[in-house]
Amino acid sequence: MTSPTRRNFLKSTAASAVVLGGVAVYWPRSAISSPMGGMTNVLKIPALETGHDEGGVQVYDLTMQNGVTEFFEGYQTPTSGINGSYLGPTLKVRNGAAVRFNVTNNLGEPSTLHWHGLHLPARMDGGPHQVVRPGKTWASEFTVKQKAASLWYHPHLEGKTGEHVWRGMAGMVIVEDTESDALPLPNNYGINDVPLVLQDRTFTPDKRMDYELSMRSRMMGMVGNIPVVNGTYAPFFEATTTKVRLRILNGSNASTYNLALDSGANFVQVATDGGFLEAPVEVNLLQLAPAERAEIIVDLVAGENVTLLNVAIGTSSSGGMGGGGSNNAPAFPFLEIRPATSLTQSAALPARLTEMEWLNPEDAVKTRVFNLEMQMGMGSGGGNPVSINGKVMDMARIDEVVNLGDTEIWELRNVSMMPHPFHMHDVQFQILDRNGRAPAATEHGRKDVVMVNTGETVRIIMRFEDYADANAPFMYHCHILEHEDAGMMGQFVVV
Numbered sequence: 001m002t003s004p005t006r007r008n009f010l011k012s013t014a015a016s017a018v019v020l021g022g023v024a025v026y027w028p029r030s031a032i033s034s035p036m037g038g039m040t041n042v043l044k045i046p047a048l049e050t051g052h053d054e055g056g057v058q059v060y061d062l063t064m065q066n067g068v069t070e071f072f073e074g075y076q077t078p079t080s081g082i083n084g085s086y087l088g089p090t091l092k093v094r095n096g097a098a099v100r101f102n103v104t105n106n107l108g109e110p111s112t113l114h115w116h117g118l119h120l121p122a123r124m125d126g127g128p129h130q131v132v133r134p135g136k137t138w139a140s141e142f143t144v145k146q147k148a149a150s151l152w153y154h155p156h157l158e159g160k161t162g163e164h165v166w167r168g169m170a171g172m173v174i175v176e177d178t179e180s181d182a183l184p185l186p187n188n189y190g191i192n193d194v195p196l197v198l199q200d201r202t203f204t205p206d207k208r209m210d211y212e213l214s215m216r217s218r219m220m221g222m223v224g225n226i227p228v229v230n231g232t233y234a235p236f237f238e239a240t241t242t243k244v245r246l247r248i249l250n251g252s253n254a255s256t257y258n259l260a261l262d263s264g265a266n267f268v269q270v271a272t273d274g275g276f277l278e279a280p281v282e283v284n285l286l287q288l289a290p291a292e293r294a295e296i297i298v299d300l301v302a303g304e305n306v307t308l309l310n311v312a313i314g315t316s317s318s319g320g321m322g323g324g325g326s327n328n329a330p331a332f333p334f335l336e337i338r339p340a341t342s343l344t345q346s347a348a349l350p351a352r353l354t355e356m357e358w359l360n361p362e363d364a365v366k367t368r369v370f371n372l373e374m375q376m377g378m379g380s381g382g383g384n385p386v387s388i389n390g391k392v393m394d395m396a397r398i399d400e401v402v403n404l405g406d407t408e409i410w411e412l413r414n415v416s417m418m419p420h421p422f423h424m425h426d427v428q429f430q431i432l433d434r435n436g437r438a439p440a441a442t443e444h445g446r447k448d449v450v451m452v453n454t455g456e457t458v459r460i461i462m463r464f465e466d467y468a469d470a471n472a473p474f475m476y477h478c479h480i481l482e483h484e485d486a487g488m489m490g491q492f493v494v495v
């Protein structure tokens with residue numbers, strides 16, 4: 001389905017191209033049509049919620065609710081959000097702070113709210129066991145215990161996560177600490193420190209975004225054909241400083257984005273899923289799988305517009321289905337950045353951002369193997385389309401038991417015909433290697449999602465500190481939400 005588009009780009013004579021890691025990347029400027037004749041809508045910035053103090057606990061009131069959102073002028077699209085009609089506020093928390101998230105469910109149906117990337121007790125995680133019934137409020141209370149990072153939150157109801165996220169329920173979490181306070185990075189929220197929730201949605205002719213799974217989307221995940229950023233269609237952002245920091249979340253259900261600037265210029269990545277890289281990394285292309293985050297710094301020139309694109313990627317070297325098994329989206333613009341004619345000078349980037357404590361494979365007491373599997377022709381055999389180690393998610397089954405304090409290696413083997421973004425709850429991990437090769441600099445940091453490509457074995461290492469509870473499991477799963485909903489998920493407890 002994507003191959004005709006790719007062929008068109010390959011034939012284009014006006015294409016810019018780079019080769020990165022043996023993969024050719026194209027963004028033919030003339031071929032990218034701006035939606036509806038231009039990027040015409042001001043980028044929405046989610047409200048910043050810093051909570052209020054109740055006896056030393058920072059309290060955040062969050063209400064899951066239904067509403068309508070005007071993506072297209074004159075059309076009221078039914079959606080769901082948190083404290084609003086689509087998406088939710090950005091929650092700012094501090095390392096070391098006691099926090100309480102009061103989650104009220106006004107959806108008229110059960111849901112949950114999961115704190116993706118946060119290190120907390122399993123009972124506070126908002127996973128499929130922490131169902132919030134309609135009309136009820138669930139309090140998630142814990143002490144923030146991790147470094148500065150851009151995290152997020154979204155529903156995690158068994159079998160319904162894809163639909164609930166699709167309707168609009170998601171938001172970002174920003175953790176700050178003394179280290180992030182001290183770094184000379186742009187940190188003026190909404191001005192030069194901008195959250196970008198990247199998503200794609202499919203709209204009907206009357207602009208509803210119905211969640212109806214086809215045979216294809218059951219297998220490949222729900223992929224839309226209209227990009228939205230912070231719930232904004234065809235957005236632009238007016239910048240006033242020479243550097244902007246973009247906190248980017250791939251908030252899609254199933255799409256992998258390959259981000260570049262239309263100028264082909266480099267930008268600087270400063271953070272991965274779980275916080276700062278040790279040092280800034282300069283790139284001109286950044287791949288984000290579903291649920292992955294990155295913070296990047298973009299240099300701007302007064303009066304010169306620059307567009308953040310999703311670019312098309314040629315995957316001729318990849319095995320299986322000629323690369324057609326990937327969910328790489330075709331080329332399109334996400335966001336036009338319009339610098340003012342006069343910009344405030346931003347500080348130079350520091351050479352070092354943080355110090356990582358690198359986990360040593362020799363300290364690992366156990367290696368667990370996770371086979372990521374798909375079965376084609378599910379109609380004939382009646383088997384489940386996706387599984388991990390031959391098993392489909394069972395809420396009543398604990399798959400793995402981990403000992404508190406242990407360092408472990410998890411060996412993720414993709415034996416299926418498409419890439420799977422693997423996510424684990426509880427802790428941030430580090431990538432040891434991909435098929436024996438060291439990870440790229442862009443993912444050499446704290447991670448909670450890792451793309452495992454077809455035929456690839458990715459080894460990750462983590463240490464299980466805190467929060468032992470034999471009766472409350474954490475999840476691990478594919479973050480293509482339709483795979484998760486179909487049971488590509490398992491449970492572990494820390495004891």
Ligand SMILES: [Cu+2]
Nearest residue numbers: 420478480483
């Ligand atoms: Cu998957």
